[in-house]
Amino acid sequence: AQSVAQPEDQVNVAEGNPLTVKCTYSVSGNPYLFWYVQYPNRGLQFLLKYITGDNLVKGSYGFEAEFNKSQTSFHLKKPSALVSDSALYFCAVRDWEDSSYKLIFGSGTRLLVRP
């Protein structure tokens, strides 16, 4: 079965420090991967995606993600965290087995950046 896992419920980091939010996946076809962010009482917003090409993908708000095929991971990173980055982050993968239109979402990781 295809799946995506976010092993950490919460990540705490001090402002100005680098941050990493982890995501691992399991798919039967090419891994099309996405990161979304959800601010309090808002809908999800697209951050970045990996379809093919460079393993380091750059996205919105200074975020980037590193695709690692051997480790089946797609970790979200930012060199210097801001308090305003505090939010809920979701990793998602295309569902190849059922429909090319479906995304499977992880359970989410809450990022808390302290001043």
Added chain:
Amino acid sequence: NAGVTQTPKFQVLKTGQSMTLQCAQDMNHEYMSWYRQDPGMGLRLIHYSVGAGITDQGEVPNGYNVSRSTTEDFPLRLLSAAPSQTSVYFCASSSPVTSGRTMYTGELFFGEGSRLTVL
């Protein structure tokens, strides 16, 4: 540019009542979908549509109906509300993207969400 608009934002129902969550998008997106978000479970797909007149089931379709009579609108109907349907519901839309010979859903645009409580 409104994007994806969901109404109502909040709703309280009694068990057995029916209601419709409305979703409209003004981006001419072919693909529309409904998700529910529950603590610790991420987002789960309820139903989706790849164009007017075409709908299909997602992971958790039971207790919900959808229709897609126009490109813009994709309402979600709860036929007989149950406490297990207490959740936050999100509508999302996108345009298809072609990579080689493969077509897949592109970036999803989400509405602000509808918080439903069933007593």
